[in-house]
Amino acid sequence: MGTLRLLLGDQLTRAISSLSDLDAETDVVLMVEVAEEATYVRHHKQKIAFLFSAMRHFAQALRVEGITVDYVRLDDPENAGSFGAELARAVERHHPERVVVTEPGEWRVLEMMRDWREELGLPVEIREDNRFLATKAEFGAWAGEKKHLRMEYFYREMRRKTGFLMEGREPVGGQWNFDAQNRKALPKTITVPPRRRFEPDAITREVLDLVARRFGNHFGDLEPFGWGVTRAQALEALRFFVEEALPTFGDYQDAMKTGEPFLFHAVLSPYLNAGLLTAEEVCVAAEREWREGRAPLNAVEGFIRQIIGWREYVRGLYWLKMPAYADTNALEATRPLPDFYWTGETEMNCLAQCVGDTRRHAYAHHIQRLMVLGNFALLAGLRPAEVEEWYLVVYADAYEWVELPNVHGMILYADGGVLASKPYAASGAYIDRMSDYCAACTYSPKVKEGERACPFNYLYWNFLIENEARLVGNPRIAMPYRTLAKMSDDRKAAIREDADRFLGSLTSSYGT
Ligand code: FAD
Ligand code: DLZ
Ligand code: SF4
Structure with missing residues (x-):
């Protein structure tokens, strides 16, 4: 065969770099549910169920396209339990010429990947994650020798680079940031739109049973489970957000209310981080609401800042500073986490x-x-x-x-x-x-x-x-x-x- 393309559970987009030059005639996409990823920390049950179900649905969509997917389920008796061990088993099965993978979102996994070439005796190409609007190199160049990195300045660069909410070189509305309008307390009478939930289908039901059996002692309620698990559902969640919540997102962004965890927030982060939505498309959708007069600028600017500002900024900082970043304890805090x-x-x-x-x-x-x-x-x-x-x-x-x-x-x-x-x-x-x-x-x-x-x-x-x-x-x-x-x-x-x-x-x- 040709190339074995390992696709991780949070890389569920057809546009990911590891699939860009896929040849359906010769290549195999490998997806694996592995105990090590589900237990290196004891994730919330809904997090595991969301990801496994989204992985299974994504594999199905690839197959419909005519792509060969080798999908290893968690309860496969042969499952070796980790990315590296499963990749080695797949190499035995398929005898590929090379392995291609997109870099992971965690340092821990990148460390594993660096050993694969030697362990497998095969070329292993680790490609850049192309889902972010700023590359690691661009962030590094912006950070340069700066002693203090500040999101607000990085955000302005990103506005210029992407053109979101810009008129030429200037921000629309004459200001970069409208947060001063975004700190209102919630009026007692306000109606919060009921959140869009998605009924589990047969695939999700099977995953829910698996998670209940295997991870029943992890933190959190498994059901009711209402997350979308396909790209179509993630797009529906995006549509719901921009139409029902975005116009009020800015005003009440900082408010909290008993029994209303979602308020006017996007509730899109699991989809964005797993690849079901792109950062660019959610910003395009939000900007359109402002340009067409359906959402005010303070809301749309606030939302776009979270995505092209904060989200990109924390990602850039993580890769710039890891692995030493995790080890500091500047305030020498030592108290254990209370029960x-x-x-x-x-x-x-x-x-x-x-x-x-x-x-x-x-x-x-x-x-x-x-x-x-x-x-x-x-x-x-x-x-x-x-x-x-x-x-x-x-x-x-x-x-x-x-x-x-x-x-x-x-x-x-x-x-x-x-x-x-x-x-x-x-x-x-x-x-x-x-x-x-x-x-x-x-x-x-x-x-x-x-x-x-x-x-x-x-x-x-x-x-x-x-x-x-x-x-x-x-x-x-x-x-x-x-x-x-x-x-x-x-x-x-x-x-x-x-x-x-x-x-x-x-x-x-x-x-x-
Ligand atoms: P909204 O409030 O509607 O914001 C829209 C989007 O902006 C989010 O979906 C998210 O993609 C992005 N965003 C907003 N703020 C941030 C931020 N500070 N950093 C990165 N992206 C941001 N977000 C995660 O995606 N994963 C995490 O593990 C995570 N851990 C957090 C831990 C702490 C202590 C804090 C303070 C924030 C954390 N955030 C994390 C950021 C933020 O709280 C969530 O992205 C947000 O609550 C997700 O809900 P939403 O989609 O409704 O977001
Ligand atoms: C979070 C997670 C879980 C729970 N399980 C899997 C899995 O079985 N297979 C997989 O490919 N990915 C999983 N993930 C996501 C990975 O942990 C994630 O890709 C890495 O942390 C890198 O971001
Ligand atoms: Fe309010 Fe009680 Fe929380 Fe203090 S501890 S902020 S009084 S809810």
Whole structure:
């Protein structure tokens, strides 16, 4: 035969570089469900089910095109359990002249791939992942010798490069960023569009049974399962988003509401990251809504910034800084992850709600991840590696290239400011302003000290006190440090006492 083309589970697009020169007469596409990928962290059940079902549907679509697909199922008795071992078995079966693969989204897997040429005794071509709008080399050139990398400047370059929302060299509307209009609290009377869900078909049902049997002890609810698993369904989810949610996406981007995990968010990240949608097409669809007068600029610019700005930026940063990036712990945080991240059992209602949404849907929106779950991890000084593993496990869209910079850099500041100019630390007042969580909480965001005080209030100041030597020189948090400098010793002692009592009460007996 000709070429054996290994296609990974998050590379489900016909336009991927590994398939670009495919010859249906001579080549075989290899797809493998392997225990190692499903268990290197114990992924949320819906994440595994989404990916296996999407893989099986994609294999079916390739076959309809006349392409030979060698698909190894997880429950195949011969399944050797890892990418490398399955590739070796496939080489025995097909005797290819060479192997072609697109580079993976995780350093861990790239390390494996680098050994394959020697292990197999065959040419193994690892191609660039062509799904991103900026190549690694372009990001590297932009980063250059800069001491601090800032997303906003990278984003402007990407606007110029792609032409999204541009008039010649200038941004439409005369501004690059309309975020000042995007921080509204949710009005009590607003109606949230019910999220588009997809009924499992026979293929998905079979996968759901498999996941229940094999991964029943992993975190999260398996059903109800409503994710799309085909390109057609992902396109339908995109259509639903741009028509029903995009016009309001900007206004309420930071809002949180009990029982409404999706609000006006896109809920497209699993599809984008697995290859069922492209970054370019979702931006084209969003821009069209603005150009045709159906969605306001603040919403469309905000959405496009998340995709061509943040998404590309974190990916560029990951590959620029790995593998050393994962090892830093700039704030020397060592506390183990509390059990409630798994059980949801905590008196802090905001955390209980966000863990509950995560467990039910393998999804929480950005502000829940950042300002509730992430803010707590930062203020409580949780150990970066444990927090990172949690985020990689629990979300259907989680792959290390995108999870790690968001967790290590954005929420934990463990990279010492490579990604963000300051830690995203906030007290209970922020969560109270942006959500309805506090009204149903045992604690009060208005109370600053003692048993009834919102723990975020004293943990916020305790964090600043504990990290004073590391952070006091940062001009972006000069204001809270000025306030801290004026605080009485008694007040500081009360903060330390409340924080010690609360943090001492956390239990950490679960592993992943
Ligand atoms: P929307 O809010 O509607 O945004 C639209 C799209 O923009 C998303 O689909 C996503 O592709 C992109 N996007 C937005 N923000 C980011 C960002 N910070 N980084 C990268 N892409 C972004 N996103 C992942 O895809 N996988 C992860 O594992 C992941 N982990 C995260 C961990 C933390 C601590 C934080 C703070 C954010 C994380 N994000 C991650 C980014 C973001 O929260 C999700 O992309 C988003 O919530 C997905 O939901 P959505 O499609 O409704 O997004
Ligand atoms: C996440 C995941 C899981 C759970 N299972 C598989 C699998 O069985 N086969 C596969 O090809 N890919 C899987 N993946 C996605 C890979 O982990 C992903 O390709 C790497 O992490 C690189 O991004
Ligand atoms: Fe969360 Fe504090 Fe509000 Fe309770 S009072 S929901 S702990 S922010």
